[in-house]
Amino acid sequence: MKKSTLAVLAAGAMVAIAFPQTATAGDRDHHGGEPIVIGHRGASAIRPEHTLLSYEAAIKLGADYIEPDLVSTKDHVLVARHENEIGGTTDVENHPEFTARRTTKTIDGVAVTGWFTEDFTLAELRTLRAEERIPDLRPDNTAFNGLAQxxxxxEVLDLARRNGVGVYPETKHPSYFDSIGLSLEEPLLQTLKRHGLDGPRAPVFIQSFETGNLKELRRLTRLPLIQLVNGSGAPYDWVAAGDKRTYADMVTPEGLREVAGYADGVGVATTRIVPAGPDGRLLQPTTLIKDAHRRGLKVHTWTIRPENSQLPVDYRLGDPASPAFPRATGDVTGWLERLYGLGVDGVFSDDPGIAVATRARLF
Structure with a gap:
């Protein structure tokens, strides 16, 4: 492959990183060719997640897709946040004018206390600034607190289009947002269409942990849909309906057959591909990838993170007794090599540069 060098802003300094030039997101054969790399919430290992700073870094590091998690404002504008509760990802607690907005709500059956995007208009939300969500794990990212809205x-779609990358939006808590009259699906499709991203070959995947909204989307769009599969639990819409099935049932051959009726792929926790034993060490891989491919489903896996505490025990490096061990970088390339070797069609990575570089050596 032809090599190119891009200057990438990383950890507050300009660092030259070489990686292979690849086809644009819309051109790659995602099932039969190289696996795609999805910048998980941007490049959240080096910038506060779900900010334009993070998405820009992911693009410069070579990500094929950038991933915005979507929630709604009070005036029904879709914005990128990991959750609709924003106490941990913005400086809202420093705005006395919003003190009275702090409240407790039940989201997907769980009581959550904080400030919520659906209680703010977009104009109000824009007065806030983003902050690093997990500063103990990623202290360097706190240098960028306050710099981004x-x-x-x-804005995410404009950035993606200017740079020739795809978008991989997730609808967050769709049943909840439906229940308060702020459905996510219609404005998502309308916004994608406005940007010319509404055909089956558009560089877009739409993902959800629930099933009902994906089935609804299947009737409304030809865009590829991805059923997210957690490592435990069950889709909230199943729980709310009294359905006793779980995500484990979803990844059986019969469950995958059902998923193939409304989705184009599954986005699975890595433990669904390579489970861990009681000691945290990895066991033999499951047959999920083969079973999904037999049903014509792509398999994208999440999330590849560089820190020891976020890696399987087998791929951690350094002295576990060190206070810095949890946030120190482990053998993330080795973990990626194993997942690529098992035949995944894509990886969600907090540091897409590592995922792209590892892919370049293998394909």
């Missing part, structure tokens, strides 16, 4: 979906 909460981005809208429109």
């Amino acid at each position: 909460v981005p809208t979906l429109d």
Whole structure:
């Protein structure tokens, strides 16, 4: 492959990183060719997640897709946040004008206390600034606290189009947002269409942990849909309906057959591909990838993170007794090599540069 060098802003310094030039997101054969790399919430290992700073870094590091998690404002504008509760990802607690907005809500059956995007208009939300969500794990990212606003979906799509990358939006808590009259699906499709991203070959995947909204989307769009599969638990819409099935049932051959009726792939926790034993060490891989491919489903896996505490025990490096051990970088390339070797069609990575570089050596 032809090599190119891009200057990438990383950890507050300009660092030259070489990686292979690849086809644009819309051109790659995602099932039969190289696996795609999805910048998980951007490049969240080196920038506060779900900010334009993070998405820009992911693009410069070579990500094929950038991933905005979508929630709604009070005036029904879609914005990128990991959760609709924003106490941990913005400086809202420093705004006395919003003190009275702090409240407790039940989200997917769980009581959550904080500030919520659906209680703010976009104009109000824009007065806030983004902050690092997990500063103990990623202290360097706190240097960027206060520099970025909460981005809208429109801004994310503009950035992606200018740079020739795809977008991989997730609808967060769709049943909850439906229940308060702020459905996510219609404005998502309308915004994608406005940006010319509404055909089956558009560089877009739409993902959800629930099933009902994906089935609804299947009737409304030809865009590829991805059923997310957690490592435990069950889709909230199943729980709310009294359905006793779980995500484990979803990844059986019969469950995958059902998924193939409304989705184009599954986005699975890595433990669904390579489970861990009681001691945290990895066991033999499951047959999920083969079973999904037999049903014509792509398999994208999440999340590849560089820190020891976020890696399987087998791929951790250094002295576990060290206070810095949890946030120190482990053998993330070795973990990626194993997942690529098992035949995944894509990886969600907090540091997409490592995922792209590892892919370049293997394909």
